[in-house]
Amino acid sequence: MKTLVYSENTELSLQLLGKALQLSGVGVSVIAVGSTQAEALAKCGAKVYAVKDGATDVIRAALLKVITVESPDLVMVGSTKRGRELAPRVAAALNAGYSGDCYDIQPTDGGFTTRRLTYGGAVVATGTIKGKPVIVGVPARSFQKPEAQGTRGEIVELEITVPASRIRVVETRTKRAGDAGLENAKIIVSAGRGFKKREDLKLLEDLAAVLDAKMGCSRPVSADLGWMDQWVGISGKKVAPRLYVACGISGTIQHAAGIRDSQTIVSINIDESAGIHELSDYSIVGDIYAVLPALTRALRERTG
Numbered sequence: 001m002k003t004l005v006y007s008e009n010t011e012l013s014l015q016l017l018g019k020a021l022q023l024s025g026v027g028v029s030v031i032a033v034g035s036t037q038a039e040a041l042a043k044c045g046a047k048v049y050a051v052k053d054g055a056t057d058v059i060r061a062a063l064l065k066v067i068t069v070e071s072p073d074l075v076m077v078g079s080t081k082r083g084r085e086l087a088p089r090v091a092a093a094l095n096a097g098y099s100g101d102c103y104d105i106q107p108t109d110g111g112f113t114t115r116r117l118t119y120g121g122a123v124v125a126t127g128t129i130k131g132k133p134v135i136v137g138v139p140a141r142s143f144q145k146p147e148a149q150g151t152r153g154e155i156v157e158l159e160i161t162v163p164a165s166r167i168r169v170v171e172t173r174t175k176r177a178g179d180a181g182l183e184n185a186k187i188i189v190s191a192g193r194g195f196k197k198r199e200d201l202k203l204l205e206d207l208a209a210v211l212d213a214k215m216g217c218s219r220p221v222s223a224d225l226g227w228m229d230q231w232v233g234i235s236g237k238k239v240a241p242r243l244y245v246a247c248g249i250s251g252t253i254q255h256a257a258g259i260r261d262s263q264t265i266v267s268i269n270i271d272e273s274a275g276i277h278e279l280s281d282y283s284i285v286g287d288i289y290a291v292l293p294a295l296t297r298a299l300r301e302r303t304g
């Protein structure tokens, strides 16, 4: 069996490679952008097709070219923002079967069986895709990275030319401080609609400063009120910190789906019956306007 792998994120690409090596043994190819990524993947024994330009159209063309050359049975694309855009486009171009966000992939008669979470993580959807190639999107942390192999894989430089992009950049905006890097954050403090005014987020900022935490929020705080750029949940960022502190967040299924992998969840909510308390390891039933300053003060005293 032959497998082809791509993600612009090297860590995720290595995780996909781990699964590909387990499925295929040999016969694993990857597409890498630039020499650093190409080297990291070649060290693990994969045949690397290296392109210089990571633009979506270039990677799409590279995937189609390598699929023609290698004829893989399975193509795994990392489920990043870029990957979610790319993989269905490649599948459509080939009229191939596609399933996104698969955390498990097993070969089956004439195809692959995939598993993915749906309905906010409450249900596992199992599907079978037949044909060749089968194209799947795979989220981060679904599979283990491989050990470096004794034999270094070959690196093949791939020249790809695509027509000039029809996309025009109208404006570039810098992200606001405190919003970035949620996915890899060790500690996240998050705001919900329990905050009455934008200025009140200062209470959360103070707690974030003392815990050295990133700030997140529920969707309405970002998408409706526009107080932060990124929200946590099924339609936002999926996070897996050591500590997630949910402040004035009710804990709907859509929010819960994004915080499931947190090691410890602490909730602060005035309503004893709020769903977030059920998800939490530690619940504080109280008013964020009283609890947050007290918590920040206590932590400051402890850390000096």
Ligand SMILES: Cc1cc2nc3c(=O)[nH]c(=O)nc-3n(C[C@H](O)[C@H](O)[C@H](O)COP(=O)(O)OP(=O)(O)OC[C@H]3O[C@@H](n4cnc5c(N)ncnc54)[C@H](O)[C@@H]3O)c2cc1C
Pocket (backbone or CB within 6 Å): 191, 192, 193, 194, 195, 217, 218, 219, 220, 221, 231, 232, 233, 234, 235, 236, 237, 247, 248, 249, 250, 251, 252, 254, 255, 258, 268, 269, 270, 271, 274, 286, 287, 288, 289
């Ligand atoms: C297709 C779809 C996708 C969605 N995706 C997401 C997603 O990815 N992420 C997400 O978060 N949501 C998502 N939502 C929205 C989701 O359904 C909820 O509307 C949202 O999570 C609620 O946000 P919240 O908890 O901040 O607000 P609310 O549900 O209004 O909860 C506010 C909470 O604050 C508490 N509170 C109020 N005052 C205080 C106080 N002074 N002190 C302490 N607690 C207080 C209340 O008791 C309440 O529990 C999605 C919805 C849809 C339809």
